[in-house]
Amino acid sequence: xxxxxxxxxxxxxxxxxxxxxxxxxxxxxxxxxxxxxxxxxxxxxxxxxxxxxxxxxxxxxxxxxxxxxxxxxxxxxxxxxxxxxxxxxxxxxxxxxxxxxxxxxxxxxxxxxxxxxxxxxxxxxxxxxxxxxxxxxxxxxxxxxxxxxxxxxxxxxxxxxxxxxxxxxxxxxxxxxxxxxxxxxxxxxxxxxxxxxxxxxxxxx
Numbered sequence: 001x002x003x004x005x006x007x008x009x010x011x012x013x014x015x016x017x018x019x020x021x022x023x024x025x026x027x028x029x030x031x032x033x034x035x036x037x038x039x040x041x042x043x044x045x046x047x048x049x050x051x052x053x054x055x056x057x058x059x060x061x062x063x064x065x066x067x068x069x070x071x072x073x074x075x076x077x078x079x080x081x082x083x084x085x086x087x088x089x090x091x092x093x094x095x096x097x098x099x100x101x102x103x104x105x106x107x108x109x110x111x112x113x114x115x116x117x118x119x120x121x122x123x124x125x126x127x128x129x130x131x132x133x134x135x136x137x138x139x140x141x142x143x144x145x146x147x148x149x150x151x152x153x154x155x156x157x158x159x160x161x162x163x164x165x166x167x168x169x170x171x172x173x174x175x176x177x178x179x180x181x182x183x184x185x186x187x188x189x190x191x192x193x194x195x196x197x198x199x200x201x202x203x204x205x
Contacts, residue, residue, distance in 0.1 A: 001066040001082045001102045003123050003156040004036035006198050007180040012043050014186045016052065020059055022185045025192035027063035030199055036066040038085055038180070046075075053079045066102070073098050085125070088112055095119045104158070110143075113150040113157075124151055125180055128161025129171060135161055141174040148175035165194060168201035178202075 008026060010019050026035050037060055041049050053069060057079040060067045068083035069076040076084045076098065083102030086095060095103060104123040105116035116124040126147045128135040138161065147157045159171035160180040168179050179198055188194040 001036070002033055003102075003158070003177050004066065005034045005178045005202055006030060006195055007036050007038055007068075007158060007178055008185050009038045009040050009160075009180055009182050010056075011182045011186060012041055016055070018186055020055075022188070022191040023056075023059060023065065024063065025190070026185060026195035027060075027065045029192035029195045032064055033066075034199055035195065036068060036082075038068040038070065039081075040070045040085075050075055050078065053081070057081065068102070068104065076101060083122075086121070088115075092119055095121060107147060110146055110150055113147045113155070117151055117155050121155060123156040123158050123177070125158045125160045126176075127159075127180075129159045130162030130167050132162040138162065141170050144171060144174035144176050163198075165197045165201070168198045172202040172204075 023037055039053055039056055053075055057067055066082040068085050069081045070085045071087060073084055084098045085104045088106050088108060103121040104125055105121045107113045107116060107124040107126045113124050124147060126144055128138050131138045144157060144159055151157055156177040157175060158178040158180050159176040163171060163179045163181050164184045171179050185191045185194055
């Protein structure tokens, strides 16, 4: 898979049906490859999370959308996910174990971007860029510009944290390849329209 322009991260604060509805709308609104889904769930049991992952995999496969799983290489392989996202506590051995998949790395500091580059992952999710509940002080688009310089050409930078329609353009202008969102799509009345506007903020084809 290639790095998506718009990445939807799932959130247990929203119902499964809301998440699935947003996925369907965004997938139909954007060109193939521009949209992907990241499963993030720290509250369900392993069994329930696996069941949700299988459901997501079925929907995303039907819509030709990439699925990324947070942290669990075994689950990612079990559901034939396209990629895996690692937290800042991941080891290089963890990252290497998923070498056959697209891989992203959490980056809350400039040092995390440097680790992502050393690890050879495909993307760094740099956060929090704008104000986001419970995520600490926003780092601003200057953090994205620094991340782009540190990452080099090998690691794509994805902006995460408080990104909506109004903020997406600033993220792309700072050098981000994509934007990761939660509420922007899951709270939207028309998530397909929001997805189009997020993608349109990027001038690249």
